[in-house]
Amino acid sequence: MSTTLLRSTRLGSSLSSISRTFLHQGAPVKHLHTSLKTHYAASNSPPPAEGFLPGVANSQLIKHTHHDALRNPELAGVANGETKKMNTFQAINDAMRIALATDDTACVFGEDVGFGGVFRCTMGLAEMFGRDRVFNTPLSEQGIAGFGIGMAAMGSTAIAEIQFADYIFPAFDQIVNEAAKYRYRSGGEFNVGSLCIRTPCGAVGHGGHYHSQHPEAYFAHTPGLKVVVPRSPIQAKGLLLASIRDRNPTIFMEPKILYRAAVEMVPVGDYELPLGKAEILTQGKDLTIVGWGAQLYVLENAIQLAQKKMPGLSVELIDLRSILPWDVETVCNSVNKTGRLLIAHEAPKTQGFAAEIASTVMERCFLRLEAPIQRLTSYDTPFPLVFEKFHVPDMIRCAEGIERAMKF
Amino acid sequence: MLSSQKINLAKVAAKAFITPLTVRTFASSAARSVNINLHKGSFESYNCDLPSLDVEISKEELVRMYRSMVTMRRMEMASDGLYKAKLIRGFCHLCTGQEAVAVGMETALTAEDKIITAYRCHGFTYMRGGSITSILAELLGRKAGISGGKGGSMHMFTPNFFGGNGIVGAQVPLGAGIAFAQKYLGHKAATFSLYGDGASNQGQVFEAYNMAKLWELPAVFVCENNRYGMGTAANRSSANTSYFKRGDYIPGLKVNGMDVLAVHQAVAYAKEWTVSGKGPLLLEMETYRYGGHSMSDPGTTYRTREEIQHMRSNNDPITGLKQRLLEFNIITEDEMKAIDKAARVEVDQAVEEAKASGEPDLSEFWTQIYQKDSGVPYVRGREPEEFHRY
Numbered sequence: 097m098s099t100t101l102l103r104s105t106r107l108g109s110s111l112s113s114i115s116r117t118f119l120h121q122g123a124p125v126k127h128l129h130t131s132l133k134t135h136y137a138a139s140n141s142p143p144p145a146e147g148f149l150p151g152v153a154n155s156q157l158i159k160h161t162h163h164d165a166l167r168n169p170e171l172a173g174v175a176n177g178e179t180k181k182m183n184t185f186q187a188i189n190d191a192m193r194i195a196l197a198t199d200d201t202a203c204v205f206g207e208d209v210g211f212g213g214v215f216r217c218t219m220g221l222a223e224m225f226g227r228d229r230v231f232n233t234p235l236s237e238q239g240i241a242g243f244g245i246g247m248a249a250m251g252s253t254a255i256a257e258i259q260f261a262d263y264i265f266p267a268f269d270q271i272v273n274e275a276a277k278y279r280y281r282s283g284g285e286f287n288v289g290s291l292c293i294r295t296p297c298g299a300v301g302h303g304g305h306y307h308s309q310h311p312e313a314y315f316a317h318t319p320g321l322k323v324v325v326p327r328s329p330i331q332a333k334g335l336l337l338a339s340i341r342d343r344n345p346t347i348f349m350e351p352k353i354l355y356r357a358a359v360e361m362v363p364v365g366d367y368e369l370p371l372g373k374a375e376i377l378t379q380g381k382d383l384t385i386v387g388w389g390a391q392l393y394v395l396e397n398a399i400q401l402a403q404k405k406m407p408g409l410s411v412e413l414i415d416l417r418s419i420l421p422w423d424v425e426t427v428c429n430s431v432n433k434t435g436r437l438l439i440a441h442e443a444p445k446t447q448g449f450a451a452e453i454a455s456t457v458m459e460r461c462f463l464r465l466e467a468p469i470q471r472l473t474s475y476d477t478p479f480p481l482v483f484e485k486f487h488v489p490d491m492i493r494c495a496e497g498i499e500r501a502m503k504f
Numbered sequence: 505m506l507s508s509q510k511i512n513l514a515k516v517a518a519k520a521f522i523t524p525l526t527v528r529t530f531a532s533s534a535a536r537s538v539n540i541n542l543h544k545g546s547f548e549s550y551n552c553d554l555p556s557l558d559v560e561i562s563k564e565e566l567v568r569m570y571r572s573m574v575t576m577r578r579m580e581m582a583s584d585g586l587y588k589a590k591l592i593r594g595f596c597h598l599c600t601g602q603e604a605v606a607v608g609m610e611t612a613l614t615a616e617d618k619i620i621t622a623y624r625c626h627g628f629t630y631m632r633g634g635s636i637t638s639i640l641a642e643l644l645g646r647k648a649g650i651s652g653g654k655g656g657s658m659h660m661f662t663p664n665f666f667g668g669n670g671i672v673g674a675q676v677p678l679g680a681g682i683a684f685a686q687k688y689l690g691h692k693a694a695t696f697s698l699y700g701d702g703a704s705n706q707g708q709v710f711e712a713y714n715m716a717k718l719w720e721l722p723a724v725f726v727c728e729n730n731r732y733g734m735g736t737a738a739n740r741s742s743a744n745t746s747y748f749k750r751g752d753y754i755p756g757l758k759v760n761g762m763d764v765l766a767v768h769q770a771v772a773y774a775k776e777w778t779v780s781g782k783g784p785l786l787l788e789m790e791t792y793r794y795g796g797h798s799m800s801d802p803g804t805t806y807r808t809r810e811e812i813q814h815m816r817s818n819n820d821p822i823t824g825l826k827q828r829l830l831e832f833n834i835i836t837e838d839e840m841k842a843i844d845k846a847a848r849v850e851v852d853q854a855v856e857e858a859k860a861s862g863e864p865d866l867s868e869f870w871t872q873i874y875q876k877d878s879g880v881p882y883v884r885g886r887e888p889e890e891f892h893r894y
Binding site: 232263265302303307475477481487 | 593594706735740866
């Protein structure tokens, strides 16, 4: 059902007209949950109270079947190939395997990557490519970043792993002052374009202060870097290959909660997805919602929740994918169409990336805006331990934000 | 120092030195102290003298050490159980097997000395005055926790214990700073900054060494070498595994960290060294953890079960002290069993108290971000009009 819905929306008819059709047939909720039955493990359970099942596993953004996955025009290059069921860490593993196989100068290094890594992203790579190409570093983030920059300055492809994004701060100086500015300050003599730093980020339910941060905002403030956040296995593999091969130093932030939670049919071939381009996940005409990473699944549920209160609500959900450079055109075109914008992210509010998007949209779409731009973010506190559920923008808070945008 | 801090320190000092054990006549002679000879291999030095292998220590102190280690082990075992029951969530790094370091250190120091360590901090928190209830409650994330439930396993503090730090190696320059303040304020005390074999390769550790030696700070850098940095063996992470020599221009001492008396002796020596104006010193405690790096690590994928079993059978700090207590007739087997039992009861009771405590109030979410009444009037909420004022 999900793909038919998406196709129809792409062909111009809105979600509201389709849901009206279902209303005539008398069973929108039943239709919704029959399709969900194929995804939901315990199919003997009673239908969900809200009319939808929350969470990543039940998401309609995930491509559960071979055909679903290959329907994406961005995957045209591998449209005739096979797909394999992979979760996010397996997809990332596959991307690195392809990178190491196609680029002789590529090396993967970081803390504990040799045995497979704490999230299994590097499983089997050391065995396949040798310990001189896939190796452990000592516990030294500044060293890892600096070392990677040096390697990349010599033209080798350096795929560095920072074990948790929260630990990236000792490396901040290296990344911001050395990596980002190398091409500029050397007048093009050197560059570290072949550096890619991968790091797990984001809230996970019990991570606490130092295993949950989402620091894209700190790096988005640095010209010379690229910052990318994937939302699913197919996206992760394509975006990671693109990040590794991009001729600019890239920080690839992997939402760690998706490592096992998101499972898709991922093309086994070599493919890249474009950096700097956002993806419109659902077309709509009432409201534009921008998010990235794991927050998209929360937003999907928030939309479903809001649609119960406001039937016929037509939302354009956009996955930003690249935080830096971000796809200003796609977002502004969308806001010009809908007149309302909501941005959600896990990082705290003040100076979070939503502030940048809101400012730019305000500049470009001022006269088209029908409501103030909503920013649904974590509160301005350090990431708490026991208060995590209150801190992050969950589906209820986001649904309230949608309501506020629509009812202004 | 604020008077409230002075009172707290006094309380901590009192707790450290007044034993709840009532005065009792011991099974052996009327002498209050014993002379114990440490094994020749207990110490190895680098650019300094060896501490004496002859330890003179009171019987009460020995029994206190035993009680502390037994209670600490029970506490860690209780944490293990609570984690497996999913009452403790998140991260939990237990120090089972490393008790001798925390206990030996505390008995050689005063309340004026400061300690700072990384995330394997429950034992140190206990020795520095934290009650078992407050430690367990903190692990459970409850109001009665030592950090109000806001810190969790890695962030426990007492007035003379600076935590409890999550980012590896970050605590070492902090320790140098604390030592500087002590010297500046004229305190006759030292700061002990602990870190592991994995953290020893952090750049900031060497920055701290340099500053400490340059300014002759009363800083003792203690490397708790338990042979594995998470899953990486020391020789696979460090070009030089003689951690006590890594200070280069700072003298060092390697200590058998599984022997509480060796630790006690070395720490007393180190304190004397730094406080007498000789500048910083490095200690390497050769120790071992039976458990994994944390509760999510079984601890058997990078080392053999035989190795763990060997350490447990031959080098266990509690068993080692037990043998000494019996050998020198300090207390009887029955008295030891009584102590074991009392420890179990104490910890079980603390578990119940911790579990009974409620979760922190939601208002705590917004507190302690900034200093109250310091000109940061509010934290922004969801909407333009939503503010949380301090």
